[in-house]
Structure formats: structure tokens, C-alpha cells
Amino acid sequence: MRSPQRTRLALLFGGVSEEHIVSLQSAAAVLRALNQERWDVCLVGISPEGRFLNEEDSAALLEGRSCKGPGGLPFLPEGTECVFPVLHGPGGEDGTLQGWLELCDIPFVGSGTLGSALAMDKSVAKRVMRDAGIEVVSWTEIRHRDYLADKEIVLSHLVDDRGLPCFVKPACQGSSVGITRVETEEELRASLDHAFSFGEWVLVEPALNAKELEIAVLGGPEPFATAPGEVQPEEWYDFSSKYENGTTELVVPAEDLQPQMIEGMQEIALRAFDVLRLSGMARVDFFIGKKTGRLVVNEVNTIPGFTSISMYPKLMEHSGIGFSELCDRLIEEALSRKDSPEESLPSHLQAEYGTA
Ligand SMILES: Nc1ncnc2c1ncn2[C@@H]1O[C@H](COP(=O)(O)OP(=O)(O)O)[C@@H](O)[C@H]1O
Numbered sequence: 112m113r114s115p116q117r118t119r120l121a122l123l124f125g126g127v128s129e130e131h132i133v134s135l136q137s138a139a140a141v142l143r144a145l146n147q148e149r150w151d152v153c154l155v156g157i158s159p160e161g162r163f164l165n166e167e168d169s170a171a172l173l174e175g176r177s178c179k180g181p182g183g184l185p186f187l188p189e190g191t192e193c194v195f196p197v198l199h200g201p202g203g204e205d206g207t208l209q210g211w212l213e214l215c216d217i218p219f220v221g222s223g224t225l226g227s228a229l230a231m232d233k234s235v236a237k238r239v240m241r242d243a244g245i246e247v248v249s250w251t252e253i254r255h256r257d258y259l260a261d262k263e264i265v266l267s268h269l270v271d272d273r274g275l276p277c278f279v280k281p282a283c284q285g286s287s288v289g290i291t292r293v294e295t296e297e298e299l300r301a302s303l304d305h306a307f308s309f310g311e312w313v314l315v316e317p318a319l320n321a322k323e324l325e326i327a328v329l330g331g332p333e334p335f336a337t338a339p340g341e342v343q344p345e346e347w348y349d350f351s352s353k354y355e356n357g358t359t360e361l362v363v364p365a366e367d368l369q370p371q372m373i374e375g376m377q378e379i380a381l382r383a384f385d386v387l388r389l390s391g392m393a394r395v396d397f398f399i400g401k402k403t404g405r406l407v408v409n410e411v412n413t414i415p416g417f418t419s420i421s422m423y424p425k426l427m428e429h430s431g432i433g434f435s436e437l438c439d440r441l442i443e444e445a446l447s448r449k450d451s452p453e454e455s456l457p458s459h460l461q462a463e464y465g466t467a
């Protein structure tokens with residue numbers, strides 16, 4: 112039964128992206144952390160085919176059991192007052208879902224359509240940050256049709272511009288999906304074909320010899336940036352070292368950083384949060400050159416990993432905000448953002464775009 116004291120919260124998870132499984136892990140951790148006395152949680156699973164599942168099948172998806180039905184078009188359970196999208200990658204973190212939620216006029220955790228879309232495309236996000244004076248990893252962007260038009264010329268330009276070793280990445284993926292560390296020209300060819308299988312645009316960057324540092328940002332009237340944490344993968348932070356083989360160490364807080372460097376990173380993280388038009392939360396990822404000491408931003412994630420061992424909740428916990436309180440604050444922030452006048456829909460539209 113619905114309790115009048117509780118706010119009805121739809122937890123969205125799964126989805127069509129390559130990060131479906133990661134989303135299930137994140138959502139399970141968020142569900143465990145949510146204070147059931149405050150939040151009347153309803154589960155909305157999205158199948159890998161993009162179908163929205165009913166309550167029973169949503170629970171089955173989350174628990175790794177098989178679903179009875181194929182599900183249907185996007186919907187929210189009756190009475191939903193707020194949505195917590197715990198979805199990673201395309202179709203969940205890239206602004207498409209956020210656009211739908213904005214049309215439904217329902218408050219939701221995290222960034223809106225514009226910020227989500229900007230941050231999802233690594234190349235566009237870097238242009239926006241660079242324009243705001245933020246140093247980012249240098250890169251070349253390539254469009255699939257230009258690559259197909261003259262592969263040999265593109266390959267030789269890439270080797271001249273970026274050198275080897277380099278990193279090849281699809282513009283719009285996460286969790287290291289489609290990314291290759293390339294040592295030779297032959298590998299470059301194969302890795303470009305692989306990266307283009309995920310989308311039209313691909314980035315090539317020089318492989319940096321750098322430490323990887325991450326800062327968590329919590330939005331609100333005065334967004335707050337945590338101390339940095341360090342990711343220490345055995346080689347580079349690929350999909351299996353992120354989620355499968357447990358070989359990566361997360362050091363929170365990062366060690367051996369001068370206070371001035373930490374402050375500088377926090378300022379950059381907050382600036383990136385603003386210029387990319389983000390809200391709610393973000394994780395801003397940096398590299399610091401091991402020899403050069405040069406600080407650059409790698410990327411910004413608008414729905415960072417939320418498993419209990421993920422960096423975002425760990426950084427917040429180190430700042431005194433435990434997982435459960437973190438969820439409270441994210442939802443409260445979403446609800447209060449909805450109350451601010453510039454965010455709300457005109458009243459004639461509010462009547463038309465209700466929840467299902
Ligand atoms: N230019 C680079 N130099 C060195 N390592 C890199 C570079 N780009 C990416 N990496 C490695 O690949 C990982 C994944 O790349 P990233 O750009 O963060 O994509 P994703 O969105 O999939 O996390 C990084 O965490 C890092 O370990």
C-alpha cells in the first residue's frame with residue numbers, strides 16, 4: 112500500500128546499452144541503499160531490447176531470473192513522483208531518456224537532456240571543455256564515411272598526428288566498451304573497424320603514461336566536489352579490470368597530491384560540471400602525466416558506476432556522505448530542481464504530460 116509519508120520513486124535500470132549488466136549491478140546497490148521509510152520504490156527494468164518491464168519482470172531482471180513477457184513501450188508506474196535512472200551508456204545516460212522524462216514533466220536524478228547528451232559524446236564534451244579553458248587529452252575525431260572514403264590516408268594522418276601507442280575509442284560508449292590500446296599500425300586498422308561498429312564517430316588519442324584520478328561532484332544550489340581518488344589498474348582500465356577480475360585498486364583518497372593540485376582539480380571538476388550543463392551528479396576523470404605532472408581531463412560521466420565498490424559512492428563516503436544519504440540527497444535535489452521556476456513546464460503543458 113502507498114504510504115502518504117513516502118515519495119513514490121521509480122528506479123530505472125537495465126537498458127539497451129552494452130552496459131546493461133553494469134546497470135543491474137549499480138541498481139541493486141542503489142536499491143539496497145535506499146531508505147525504504149522515505150522512498151516508496153518501484154522497479155522499472157528495461158530489457159536489452161529496450162522494452163519497459165512490468166513490476167514482476169523488473170524484479171526478475173534485477174535478480175537475474177528470466178522474465179515472462181517481452182515488456183512494452185516506455186511508461187512509469189502510476190503515482191510516480193520522482194525517477195532515479197541508474198542506466199549507463201546510450202539510451203539511458205545520453206539524454207534520450209532524459210528528454211522523455213522532461214516531456215513527462217517528472218523530476219529525475221541527474222543531468223537533463225542537454226548535459227547528458229553533451230557529456231555522452233567524448234569529442235563534443237572535450238570541445239566544450241577546451242573552449243572553457245579546461246585542458247583535455249588531445250584527440251583526433253574521425254567520421255566513419257571519411258574513414259571508408261580513404262582508409263590509407265586516414266591511417267597515415269592518424270599515425271603522424273597522434274603517434275603510437277594510441278587509444279581508439281567510440282565517441283559515445285562507456286565502461287571501456289569498444290576501446291583499444293593500439294601499439295602498431297596493423298592494430299590501428301582493426302581497432303578502428305571495431306570502434307566504428309559502435310557508432311559513426313571515433314576518437315584517437317595519444318596513449319598517456321599517466322595516473323588516473325577521479326573526482327565526484329554532487330549538484331545542488333552550490334555543487335560540491337570531493338577529494339580525488341586514484342584508479343590503479345594493472346595495465347589500463349578496460350572492461351574486465353573494471354568489473355570482472357578484481358585486479359584494479361581504488362585508492363581513496365588519492366595519495367601524494369599537493370593540496371594546491373587537489374584544489375585545482377576540484378575547481379576544474381566544478382567548472383566542467385557547469386560548462387557541460389550538468390546537474391545532480393557527475394564523476395570527472397583526470398590524468399596526471401607520471402613524468403610531466405601535467406593535469407588533463409579525460410572524460411565526464413553523468414551516471415557514474417553505483418555499485419557498492421564504485422568510485423563515486425566511495426568518494427562521497429570519504430567526504431562523510433554515506434551511500435544511503437547520498438541517494439537521499441540526489442533525490443531531494445531532483446525534487447527541489449523541479450520546484451525552481453525556470454525548470455518547470457508551463458501549466459497548460461503540465462496538464463497534458465502526466466505520468467502513465
Ligand atoms: N589517452 C589515454 N591514455 C592512456 N590511457 C587511456 C587514454 N584514454 C583512455 N585510457 C584508458 O582507457 C580507460 C577507458 O577510457 P575512457 O576514455 O575513460 O572511456 P570510458 O568512457 O569507456 O570509461 C581509461 O580509464 C584509461 O585506463
Ligand SMILES: [Mg+2]
Pocket residue numbers: 286287396410
Ligand atoms: Mg572512463
